[in-house]
Amino acid sequence: MKKQNDGERVEGLSIAYIGGGSRGWAHTLMIGLALEERLSGAVRLFDIDFESARVNAAIGNRLHDRPDAKGKWRYEAVKTIGEALTGADFVVLSILPGTFTEMHSDVHTPEKYGVYQSVGDTVGPGGAVRALRTIPIYAGFAESIRKYCPDAWVINYTNPMTLCTRTLYETFPQVKAFGCCHEVFGTQEDVAEMLRRFRGIEGVDRGEIHTNVMGVNHFTWIDRINYKGEDLMPFYREVAEKHAAEGFCRESETNWMNSYFTSMNRVKFDLLRRYGLVAAAGDRHLAEFMPPWYLKDPETAAKWKFSLTPVDWRIAERKKQDERQTRLVEGREDLELRQTGEEGVLQIMALLGLGDLVTNVNIPNIGQIEGLPPGAVVETNALFSRDSVRPVYAGRLPGDVQSLVMRHVLNQENLLRASFAGDRRLALNAFAGDPLLSGLDIAQIEALFGEMTRNTKAYLPEWCVAS
Amino acid sequence: MKKQNDGERVEGLSIAYIGGGSRGWAHTLMIGLALEERLSGAVRLFDIDFESARVNAAIGNRLHDRPDAKGKWRYEAVKTIGEALTGADFVVLSILPGTFTEMHSDVHTPEKYGVYQSVGDTVGPGGAVRALRTIPIYAGFAESIRKYCPDAWVINYTNPMTLCTRTLYETFPQVKAFGCCHEVFGTQEDVAEMLRRFRGIEGVDRGEIHTNVMGVNHFTWIDRINYKGEDLMPFYREVAEKHAAEGFCRESETNWMNSYFTSMNRVKFDLLRRYGLVAAAGDRHLAEFMPPWYLKDPETAAKWKFSLTPVDWRIAERKKQDERQTRLVEGREDLELRQTGEEGVLQIMALLGLGDLVTNVNIPNIGQIEGLPPGAVVETNALFSRDSVRPVYAGRLPGDVQSLVMRHVLNQENLLRASFAGDRRLALNAFAGDPLLSGLDIAQIEALFGEMTRNTKAYLPEWCVAS
Amino acid sequence: MKKQNDGERVEGLSIAYIGGGSRGWAHTLMIGLALEERLSGAVRLFDIDFESARVNAAIGNRLHDRPDAKGKWRYEAVKTIGEALTGADFVVLSILPGTFTEMHSDVHTPEKYGVYQSVGDTVGPGGAVRALRTIPIYAGFAESIRKYCPDAWVINYTNPMTLCTRTLYETFPQVKAFGCCHEVFGTQEDVAEMLRRFRGIEGVDRGEIHTNVMGVNHFTWIDRINYKGEDLMPFYREVAEKHAAEGFCRESETNWMNSYFTSMNRVKFDLLRRYGLVAAAGDRHLAEFMPPWYLKDPETAAKWKFSLTPVDWRIAERKKQDERQTRLVEGREDLELRQTGEEGVLQIMALLGLGDLVTNVNIPNIGQIEGLPPGAVVETNALFSRDSVRPVYAGRLPGDVQSLVMRHVLNQENLLRASFAGDRRLALNAFAGDPLLSGLDIAQIEALFGEMTRNTKAYLPEWCVAS
């Protein structure tokens, strides 16, 4: 069935979901699509674990006949990426590069060297090694997209977001890809809740909090917060100052001590005090981009009121998710169709011409951030309209923030170059440039890199692994 | 009274209108403001012809008590620019540089040399000499704005739009200024009418026709036309091809043979055929940016179905406007409050935080058009939000169009430099570079420049006038 | 025999000469090589006219045993470009794209439309059509160089110089190529003679006249002339002013009325008066880059004291050259080994590490000229040293000169794009953008382009020729 677009609704849309066995974001997408009555079509799920994709297909198809599902979709698990991509209008990329075994090494091996990470999937030693695993996979995706659906729009959700997106463009420069991340939305939600709690303004939607965003994914900075006619930066600064010690989180969020995903924004408030801008990602991400000021050890992290997410917890969590998958497939549990305003669906609609949208997105720098290198994947606002994503000029970071961001931009570019060239020396130098390793000397850094690459060699290119 | 902004409405807004004696755009602004219930405040009108400003103030104030005027405004004519600007939140610039005497020379002196112009206020010999009169005036405006209201937003309507805006930034780089022009909207309205006439789709608003715009004012080019889910470029091309010979105009427009402002878009359709993009301004403007292919002589223009606007007609028209001003002041006639969706008012509201807006605007190039010089004032879409105008990345012009546009960009930059430096040789070289003078040899060009500058010397800097 | 370089002399050098049947520059190279005792080796001559190459090889080999030939070289004509290029350390490109038949059309067909050209091989209608013939040939050369000798240095002498060099880089970005032209040297020689004639300083070598050069080939501009401790710009200006009417040429030059290559620099002096810089090429070239101010008709050219070179004269001249070739081969005449300081040989020596050299050269713009597009081939000084040519920062052209130059830069870029894309519309638009065609309307331009491409279709890609 060919896509039909009458300007009000689109039928017969074709979406390829690579990594379609996912237990998390797959549901979010299914729910988002089911809630949107103006779209319908088919989703083809591809995963190297075919069975997981098959389970998700079954779950998705259960939605079709539910009366509360306004968008009607068919889900199908396919065995090759080519089947998934052929004819796709949109491609969703959301994979786990490697397994929890590799992730365990990414996150915990550095601890033997006194280096702690709260997430370990973006920068830091864990992010770097994960990138070395991911780049070749994404180069492959780009080749497949070039071959099977060169005109499709590609939405990436995988971390490290910046390098995944960058790899797509490096391999296939004409690719229509962008990276989509929810961290900035969290900051907007914080502001909405601050307005409620400290000003008594109820019902503010995060979409009403307009921010100007610049930086790289998970290390974006906001220099403007507008709400209706008001500049909210002074208000935010005031809240941040007053709550510098105890911190702040939304009521909906679990207490940070019981949650590996919540924080109290104390790192964010401290960065605001030091650098003058609002860093728009969770503290767990932000801390990893800085020298180990906030991540010296678990006690320091606890003092700043955020957690280090242990991979063992993720493994336990996965078990629960698997059980839930079974319940969902067997109909013992149903997906709850609750409006989330899922950005991915809004972006798809805008790209189909169903309404312009300005939102933050990760794409190559073509001048939207002055002072960062052209071609580097950066995060700013962009205008989404029919078949186009155009960055909105965001400005120039203050010199001290630019310096923090540039360091990662160049490290990431070096990881990319190293990966494409198979240049272990360059990979090591990029690894060594990460600020989280500031306290190690070069011999320790070399030993750590050796150990981490050996630990994860099953999923790494050969040149990368120390003999 | 200080501005009050509760995010829903703004009271006590202060607008300075320089050139406030205008018979045309002053009414448009008054009507736009009266129709917008979310704004109220005061407008101070300044004009070197104080009496005209006083008349407009009286006309404006008559609106205040009309029940159909939802926005309540007070108008006051002031005798100095300082009074107008002090405390202004917005500054509107809309002047006539010189008098009809100078305009007469701009437009008609070149005819003695076989050079014809349809408007003569943007480029061509008339535009160049008008620029040389205008730049020093605008340098003065910029100095006054720096002194009296450096934080105000400045909206320019005067031609030559590009050089007026450029001069403001050259003089006062922190100025928050942009140039606003309606020509692109005309093209959007054409498309809406084409949809009605050739596809039977009624009620399309020009705001639903999304275009990507790039170029310089009056010589902007559209490479994307979206309407809901559809790319309308093929449709537009088809219409243009079919109507290449007879042309096309909206039904609301007066027959071009009876109007000095209407055209049949034959030039636009021919440019589309030659260059592949839609040139988004009236044919009268477009023709002036090209070599004299469409303006060889009045017969050629007539063949292309557009008119040369004689300045005598403007003088006669002015007389009628003056009579109408008297009727309006005396209450023998009333301004008609009809919704026009005046862009200026929408822009003001967006800048106040009352709703984001993406629209085309003239501001310095900071990368929104690749391949044109940084700093040159260009026209593209921009995102208007509270206290900011951020260009949206528009792309790169096709090489042949870039060449056409670049020539004017460099000529205009040279006129600016010449004016700031008092360098007659450079001014002459910029003048000589205009494509409308392609058929003259250098001796004729020098003679023409001498004659035009002598004719208008009352309003020109001394260095500029041939002895 | 492998190249041996002991830092004092290089033996076993291998040079490929493409277009090696040439009657002119081949001799210059042979003489230059014979005079340089520090170099020796082999030259392989390739030409689509093998016989011409064979004749030149014979002439070259006659030099070997002459006692006044200090550099010892063996010449060999080869039948394929691969044989010529394999193992080459240097590649010399010097071809005639097409025959005199095509050149005749390039130069003289436009005369039917009232358009006159003095040379017709660089810009203007003749230059454009010649470029359309040449670009595909040069794309082929670049592919061959990539295949057979990717590390060789490539020296281009063919016109249009800019587009030949640009095509090499477009096709094979890693090519080590530059374009070499003698026009700037002529200006330096003029200055040396002015010093002699008007100041009585004897024996000044052109190498002592240091100039800063910027522009594109045959349209380069000098803003600095230094001789020892002195800025000679005031002196040059004074000479130019005094000789504006009668002009100036070197005593060694033939009277311009009897020569198709000499001029009296009246155009150059007029450009200096108008634009403030010294245009550093012969008037015959300069006039072609401007609107037809100096080339309105043959009488105008005569008034400016330069000639239009008829192709019939070139044909007659060729006959004489052929006769001379025979005499040279048969030993009835000998090449005269006279020191010319041939720049090509000096450049080769510098690239071999035998002495750094700063000289003007045509290479892609990487910032040596601010304000011209990156990648465009421009002419400035560069530092030649062992295996590298690095441009010296030249500055920014004055705005009015930049505008003149930019027009050609963009036209040339458009010709290149048109040629690579097979886009006739773009080729026509680039052709139409040439200032020499300023006086024509678009219908005439189209007719001329059609006629010229039909005339030369034997050597043009098919898409280019009007049906």
Add this chain to the structure above:
Amino acid sequence: MKKQNDGERVEGLSIAYIGGGSRGWAHTLMIGLALEERLSGAVRLFDIDFESARVNAAIGNRLHDRPDAKGKWRYEAVKTIGEALTGADFVVLSILPGTFTEMHSDVHTPEKYGVYQSVGDTVGPGGAVRALRTIPIYAGFAESIRKYCPDAWVINYTNPMTLCTRTLYETFPQVKAFGCCHEVFGTQEDVAEMLRRFRGIEGVDRGEIHTNVMGVNHFTWIDRINYKGEDLMPFYREVAEKHAAEGFCRESETNWMNSYFTSMNRVKFDLLRRYGLVAAAGDRHLAEFMPPWYLKDPETAAKWKFSLTPVDWRIAERKKQDERQTRLVEGREDLELRQTGEEGVLQIMALLGLGDLVTNVNIPNIGQIEGLPPGAVVETNALFSRDSVRPVYAGRLPGDVQSLVMRHVLNQENLLRASFAGDRRLALNAFAGDPLLSGLDIAQIEALFGEMTRNTKAYLPEWCVAS
């Protein structure tokens, strides 16, 4: 007496020497000038310690009548900077910002925090605080130069070289200034000695070792070493590998254990192994630009075979110099006129038109290094000719080296901005960004910055000092 330049020699040259009381470089300049027969004139010495300047003037004037002094110069100590600068053709800047007391704190206070520096005048905590003292002084110099001798050429020798030069341009953008440093020459001399020692080639002059240089002062990198026809990079790599453990120094150099200025190049060889390029400064400087890999503690430095220069040693040394000054003034000792090929004098001669020169120099980046920000002061080769210094395009640093260099470029730019804006927060952030402080946490960094600024507050702007 006015300057007379006949192209062979220049008489009546006027040089202003700011910091003219110096015991070191003043002699070098005097000797250089005395040895150059083609120059003569007057040097005016200004120093805030007038007596020191007076002593140097006396020493300089003693040279005048010595028969071995071929260049004849008069020296005069003056009491105001205006007297020194008025009429100057060249300005030499060579000062000590503050006293040894401040230098002591720069170098040794960080040791209390476990941070060691070998020099402490360029980057690192010492370099940063020294910069904060120096920038305001240099802003004053620039204002004086603008006032008294805007057309003079300004040669800076003071450290931090980059920020001194940068400040001159920031304050007075038209200044004709460059920074001159001898560190690269040392590397060239190393190569010459390597050729002698390992290849038996005697008598190689460092001028014959052609290098391509890129980076910032004291952290420049060489990617090409040419000697006659040979690429010496493989040779250098081989030497570096073989001597990685024991190191290498020139025979003329004092054993590093007895000298605070000599090193064994072990750091340089290690950087070559890791990054692939030759870092062209002494190890004492290089180590300070890296994380504390080579400067963890004095033992680590000793292992790498270089010394930390204690300021007490400098104080003792100064005493000896003072005694020598007395001997020189009283004629009990004479300056030895030995050919040093002092670069400063060669640069002066080239700028006077007495011979072009390509040498490395510190000037704002206008594209000579791709990938570093425009305007940042960088070190590359440049072409010196009459009244101009034009950078030669140097290329792009490999990504990993670019990252190392960029970090300092941005830190230095932030120090400049902080100093001009009086922004202590920004100054602290720049300070905190220095890699030598990698091992400290932010509280320690703040404490160190507070202590260092309090220690040196006599010479710091007030805003900079912690209360």
